[in-house]
Amino acid sequence: MLESMRNAAQGVVGKAIMTVVMGLIIVSFVIWGVGDMLRGFTSSTVASVGSQKISAEDYHSAYQRMLQQYQRRLRQPFTNEQARAIGLDREALQRLLSEAAMDEEARKLGLSVSDEALRSMIVSNPTFQDKSGAFDPQKFADVLRNNDMNERMFVSDLRKTALRQFIVAALTAGIAAPKAEVKAEADFQGQTRSIDYFTLPASAAGEIAPASEETLKSYFNDRKSQYRAPEYRAMDVVSLEPETIANPDEVSDADAQAAYDKVAGKDPRYGSPEKRDLQQILFPNEAEADAAEARIKAGASFDDIVKERSLGPDQTDIGVTTKDAIIDKGEAEAVFALPQGGVSDVLKSQFGPVIVRVKGVTPSSVKPYSEVAEAIKRQVSASRAGDKIQAIHDKIEDARVAGKSLADAAKDVGLTAQTIPAVDAEGKDPAGAPVNLPDKTDLLRAAFASDVGLDEAPLQTKDGGFVWYSIGKIEPSHDRGFEEAKPEVEAQQRADEIDKALVAKADDLVKQLRAGGTVADVAKSVGAEAKTAGDIHRDDKSLPESVVAAIFREPADGAGSAASPDGRAIFKITSDKTPAVDFADLRVKGMAQQLDASTRDSVLEQYVEALRRSLGVVVHPEVLQSAEGS
Structure with a gap:
């Protein structure tokens, strides 16, 4: 809750905050749903903060939403026992207590939101507007109905959320991180080191004897979960994007030239700024x-x-x-x-x-219009494709309602379904290769929350297109036996043995460096090539992440080693620099903004905690346990 409150407090109060407030509520409805999950449940009180009471129904709904969210993330059932083990029940209660504390403070301060202001929030929210930007009562009613809400419930929640946002905006306005904290963070991020180093190759581990069958089985049994086969899904996918139906021939040279004039020298596709x-x-x-x-x-x-x-x-x-x-x-x-x-x-x-x-x-380097005319026309055509896309969308949906398969419905409008034989939740096929999918992240999330035979609504893409999917088959995740996983077990066990041998050799070489030896001499003794790397930052990408981390773990004049893709890197630090902080530097300014946001979060957390202490919190464990359900 605190994170969303802080985010909403970044803008100015007024129409902007109204849109943010509405956005937060609508997003939560879309993600979790607000159905009446406790029809028939008693109205007992789980907890209270001051005069604000949290009903068993409120707690049960909040808890179930969080439970469902975890189930979607894990793509498998998530029991009450598992939820309690990670503290999900406590987190749900703490959120409600914090919200109740804010509501009680708003009541004590005499804050209110007029019906006219609430009306403005609703009619100005894009979720409830038609294509012309006007409020659409039917869309408003549909959203509420789809989430098991009525207008009274919706307005009540909106009123409470708006008041919380006003308190947050007043509390956090003007708060910034101390300059000393910004400097400390800038020093940490700006510090650079230089090293002399060489790589001890995997071959330096010497001869590694093949492991016995018994050793491999023992290794496998100790790590069974690592070799579990993931769930795979077969599905048909149909993508309808503006680019799919763009027709450059429909765009006049005059329109294309006007579009080019707006982006030339700004859009990297047509030149650099x-x-x-x-x-x-x-x-x-x-x-x-x-x-x-x-x-x-x-x-x-x-x-x-x-x-x-x-x-x-x-x-x-x-x-x-x-x-x-x-x-x-x-x-x-x-x-x-x-x-x-x-x-x-x-x-x-x-x-x-x-x-x-x-x-x-x-x-700025600007590509001439003649060189990019075709691409510009395609872009303009794609931007005009909204009505065409909606028409094609409607035809596909009508065909599916009539009983046609997704592949056949797509074929009727000139599109081709992409058939995916098997893909896991990370977007890889059984061989471990990435599968090319449209709108990949959102598609995988939705597909693994669906089931075989379900007629799911299409996903809407950021550029106004649609992606349909239909699950044909599910191959459940399962524990693999030793024989099935044996090739991977052999490879991993051997890699571990090589790494152990390299670590032992590296430790001896690092001791020589710490005793005063040079990297050039130590590298020569093992037939390796000495190299240098300068001005290494903590987020440096020129060296493996593990090596960079090891470099900054050592003292300013230290030596060490770390695993690398080619074996093991042996290094000695030759310089350590921390430049003076320039508070006008763009990088430092960005860092300061992040710390400002973190400071506001901290202040808000302390404020809410103080509210709870001063108002008094009462929890009824027996009602709480009953409200969780079995």
Whole structure:
């Protein structure tokens, strides 16, 4: 709950927050459903916070929604016993208690939402609007009916949620992470190390004798769950995307030219945007910034100011960036209006007044219209395909209602069904190869929540298309026997033995480095090639992740080893640097924003916990246990 509340509090109060509030509720309805899961259940109270009571029905519904969510994730039954073992029952109760505390505080503060404001929230929400953007009462009624809601229930929930959002917005507005925390995080992320290293190949492990049948069986028995065969599903898939029915011949040259003019130099498919290599001086106050600006206009250079303030490149260089990458749009407009070598007036940034210099300009590279005309026309045609897609959608749905298979319904409108013999929940076939699927993540999630023979509604894609699927066969997940898994067992057992041997050899070589040996000499002793790697960050991708992690686990002048795809890397750290933090740097600004959000979350959590303590929480265990059900 706290996460959703914090997210909603990021915007301005008013129409934006109304849309967010409605979005949160509608998303929860779509994901969980709000059916009356306790028809006939008693109205006993599970818990109370102040004067707010949580009924057994409210708790049961919330608990069941979470249970169903886990079942969908695991794609298998999830029992009450399993739920209790991971604390799902406690999590459901804690969420309800926190919401009740917020509701009680809203009541005590005398907050209210007018019926007119609630009406505005509803009619302005896209979920309830027709294609013209007007409120559609029928869509509103359909959504409520499909989720077993009536208007009274819906409005009541909406009113409570809106009031919670207003409290959150007031509580968290203006809260930011301490500057010291931002610096500590920037230091951590900005730290770099350089190493000398070499790779000890797998062959250095020496001769590894084949394991006996008894050893392999023992190895298999200790790791049976690792060799369990996943569930596979056979299905037919039909994809209807704007690109599928796009017809470039329908688009005039004039329309295509107009579309090209809007994206040329901005869309990477048709050219790259302008880039600028920037430097800046960040000032502690406006007075010093204004004085520096006056000196530059009087003849001093940007470099003169940098030298006077004893600033190094790590404090002034922003680097090459695009206009869109600059967070402050006013600053971006001013900087990109300067010529190469130009120096700005004092600009206001998030971290204080700055003066910016343009070191270099890389002009946008624009592909000529003649070169991309066909692609532009196809894009324009695809953007106009909405009505055609809806018409084809309706024809396929009518054919399915009439009893035709998905493949035959698709064939009637000129589409071809993709037949998938077997795919697991990760999108791989039995051989472990990835299966090419449209809208892959959403399709797999939906397909593995479906069943054989169910006539499921199509998925709607982000670009306005549809994906239909029909499950033909399910091959359940099952434990494989030793003989079936033996090839994998042999390979894994041998790999483990090789790794053990390499670790032992690597430990001896690392001891030599720590005793003063050089990487060049130690590498030569085992016939390996010594290499260097510089300016390695914690998220560096030039080296294996395991090696990077090991490098930053060691002391600044340490040595160590880590597994790598080719064997085992042996390294010695040759330098350790942590640059000064530039709070105007785009990377640091982004980091600060993330920490700000985390700080707001923490404040909100503490606030809700304090509310609960001051209001008093009473839980009735016997009613709680009964409400969970069997």
